[in-house]
Amino acid sequence: xxxxxxxxxxxxxxxxxxxxxxxxxxxxxxxxxxxxxxxxxxxxxxxxxxxxxxxxxxxxxxxxxxxxxxxxxxxxxxxxxxxxxxxxxxxxxxxxxxxxxxxxxxxxxxxxxxxxxxxxxxxxxxxxxxxxxxxxxxxxxxxxxxxxxxxxxxxxxxxxxxxxxxxxxxxxxxxxxxxxxxxxxxxxxxxxxxxxxxxxxxxxxxxxxxxxxxxxxxxxxxxxxxxxxxxxxxxxxxxxxxxxxxxxxxxxxxxxxxxxxxxxxxxxxxxxxxxxxxxxxxxxxxxxxxxxxxxxxxxxxxxxxxxxxxxxxxxxxxxxxxxxxxxxxxxxxxxxxxxxxxxxxxxxxxxxxxxxxxxxxxxxxxxxxxxxxxxxxxxxxxxxxxxxxxxxxxxxxxxxxxxxxxxxxxxxxxxxxxxxxxxxxxxxxxxxxxxxxxxxx
Amino acid sequence: xxxxxxxxxxxxxxxxxxxxxxxxxxxxxxxxxxxxxxxxxxxxxxxxxxxxxxxxxxxxxxxxxxxxxxxxxxxxxxxxxxxxxxxxxxxxxxxxxxxxxxxxxxxxxxxxxxxxxxxxxxxxxxxxxxxxxxxxxxxxxxxxxxxxxxxxxxxxxxx
Numbered sequence: 001x002x003x004x005x006x007x008x009x010x011x012x013x014x015x016x017x018x019x020x021x022x023x024x025x026x027x028x029x030x031x032x033x034x035x036x037x038x039x040x041x042x043x044x045x046x047x048x049x050x051x052x053x054x055x056x057x058x059x060x061x062x063x064x065x066x067x068x069x070x071x072x073x074x075x076x077x078x079x080x081x082x083x084x085x086x087x088x089x090x091x092x093x094x095x096x097x098x099x100x101x102x103x104x105x106x107x108x109x110x111x112x113x114x115x116x117x118x119x120x121x122x123x124x125x126x127x128x129x130x131x132x133x134x135x136x137x138x139x140x141x142x143x144x145x146x147x148x149x150x151x152x153x154x155x156x157x158x159x160x161x162x163x164x165x166x167x168x169x170x171x172x173x174x175x176x177x178x179x180x181x182x183x184x185x186x187x188x189x190x191x192x193x194x195x196x197x198x199x200x201x202x203x204x205x206x207x208x209x210x211x212x213x214x215x216x217x218x219x220x221x222x223x224x225x226x227x228x229x230x231x232x233x234x235x236x237x238x239x240x241x242x243x244x245x246x247x248x249x250x251x252x253x254x255x256x257x258x259x260x261x262x263x264x265x266x267x268x269x270x271x272x273x274x275x276x277x278x279x280x281x282x283x284x285x286x287x288x289x290x291x292x293x294x295x296x297x298x299x300x301x302x303x304x305x306x307x308x309x310x311x312x313x314x315x316x317x318x319x320x321x322x323x324x325x326x327x328x329x330x331x332x333x334x335x336x337x338x339x340x341x342x343x344x345x346x347x348x349x350x351x352x353x354x355x356x357x358x359x360x361x362x363x364x365x366x367x368x369x370x371x372x373x374x375x376x377x378x379x380x381x382x383x384x385x386x387x388x389x390x391x392x393x394x395x396x397x398x399x400x401x402x403x404x405x406x407x408x409x410x411x412x413x414x415x416x417x418x419x420x421x422x423x424x425x426x427x428x429x430x431x432x433x434x435x436x437x438x439x440x441x
Numbered sequence: 442x443x444x445x446x447x448x449x450x451x452x453x454x455x456x457x458x459x460x461x462x463x464x465x466x467x468x469x470x471x472x473x474x475x476x477x478x479x480x481x482x483x484x485x486x487x488x489x490x491x492x493x494x495x496x497x498x499x500x501x502x503x504x505x506x507x508x509x510x511x512x513x514x515x516x517x518x519x520x521x522x523x524x525x526x527x528x529x530x531x532x533x534x535x536x537x538x539x540x541x542x543x544x545x546x547x548x549x550x551x552x553x554x555x556x557x558x559x560x561x562x563x564x565x566x567x568x569x570x571x572x573x574x575x576x577x578x579x580x581x582x583x584x585x586x587x588x589x590x591x592x593x594x595x596x597x598x599x600x
Contacts, residue, residue, distance in 0.1 A: 025589070027489070028493060028557075028588065030588065030589045033589070033590065033591045041493060041496050041497070042493075042497075042566045042586070042588040042589070043588060043589045043590070043591065044507070044586055044588075044590075044591040044592070045496060045497060045500050045503070045504070046503070047496075047499070047500050047503060048496050048499075048500075
């Protein structure tokens with residue numbers, strides 16, 4: 001069974017010769033029974049003939065032996081070859097999807113750091129989530145006072161939601177790259193199967209033997225299996241995260257009800273080539289529908305993030321003011337030390353996540369000729385947008401969380417009055433706790 | 442519009458839309474031979490079909506040679522070629538050459554049928570019937586030239 005690379009080297013050329021053979025045979029000029037490098041009338045009158053194309057489908061058409069000067073068949077042969085090229089040439093340089101795998105792994109790793117998994121992977125709370133739980137316990141056990149509730153609300157509860165939101169964004173990127181990595185090997189398999197079927201059908205008709213042609217099953221339909229496009233979170237998802245999860249799930253049904261078979265059929269070479277064109281069109285529809293599903297998924301994710309950035313960017317969430325009649329401040333060094341070091345770990349974890357996530361790919365990892373899928377760059381633009389927005393939110397969250405740690409440390413030192421400057425630090429940091437309106441994108 | 446063959450002149454068919462025929466005489470090796478032209482699709486008769494008729498008749502000598510070779514290649518066994526050979530041997534003068542080559546020279550085409558537009562359902566294009574020109578011998582051999590296959594001997598004798 002030929003493989004994808006064989007299309008360019010042998011199969012398309014063989015298809016061209018088979019179509020030309022059928023074109024000639026249909027008119028009563030099959031290959032000569034004693035020398036099949038020529039076509040002759042009925043295959044046995046050798047005096048008048050046309051040169052047959054080579055095995056690669058090129059050349060041929062020159063007449064010889066006609067009593068009146070015969071016209072060359074080369075223009076007709078060229079027209080058939082041109083038709084086949086028009087149908088197939090854009091399919092000959094499909095990506096193999098492997099360039100997506102490194103980006104899939106980066107996205108998966110980032111999602112895992114934030115307690116989110118896509119495609120059925122195991123969900124674990126992750127390093128940052130683990131430290132956040134530690135902080136939770138120590139705040140509950142060792143600190144009282146008016147500043148605790150607002151601090152907890154932003155730097156623990158909302159921070160947890162932001163982490164899950166960033167994880168969901170990364171998981172959606174992971175789904176895009178995993179799906180693309182699955183779509184293109186399947187598309188290559190399918191276009192090879194379709195072209196081989198067309199070549200064989202043309203050859204068999206040209207040999208005037210009857211054959212039944214079954215449908216070619218398109219493996220590209222369902223390349224985004226339900227499993228790829230599912231997102232799971234460690235723990236209950238905040239509403240915005242739940243929205244992201246359902247957006248991901250919708251991508252899996254992009255091809256529900258689509259035609260999953262292409263049929264090569266026909267009793268003349270024109271009918272067979274038309275059915276080849278139709279089969280390739282159906283294949284393109286399957287690819288396009290799935291890419292459209294992925295593009296819609298990522299665009300909807302970006303829209304969801306913009307709809308409320310405070311769910312994805314800690315800097316966009318304003319800490320509430322302390323109540324005037326709050327409890328008297330009380331702190332315990334044992335707990336505050338643990339909280340501070342855990343916050344340090346989280347700051348480092350966020351920095352690692354940001355540097356690991358990095359910038360989006362500069363060029364599409366699935367480039368292909370125009371006329372296939374949703375465009376020559378596939379879902380690259382949508383992935384870039386989501387990646388850049390997520391990256392920016394992650395960077396701002398990192399900076400904001402580090403500022404939050406500074407606020408906590410200053411509050412602690414102020415309480416224990418070990419640092420005279422601490423009181424003014426607390427006031428300055430609290431004032432600095434203004435929202436950043438722009439993302440600087 | 443009457444189509445005209447270089448060999449047969451204007452093509453005028455007897456019969457209806459289900460098929461038409463035209464009878465003519467053609468020359469082959471200094472003899473006249475009755476030819477029946479059978480057209481399966483009279484409504485699709487055009488210059489392309491007529492040009493095939495003319496190419497076939499241009500090459501009648503080559504076809505005759507191919508037919509004789511086919512007959513000479515089938516002299517063993519009990520088929521029509523072998524029976525005609527035996528009938529010929531039985532009727533030649535004592536002492537004369539009874540080799541296969543002599544038999545080959547004795548073969549005479551009696552009639553030809555030309556079926557230029559049979560399509561995939563009927564592969565015969567030219568049918569040549571040979572006897573040995575002796576009124577005492579009724580046996581004949583029929584050679585069918587089939588599209589894509591070449592000359593074939595009929596297995597059973599046909600009238």
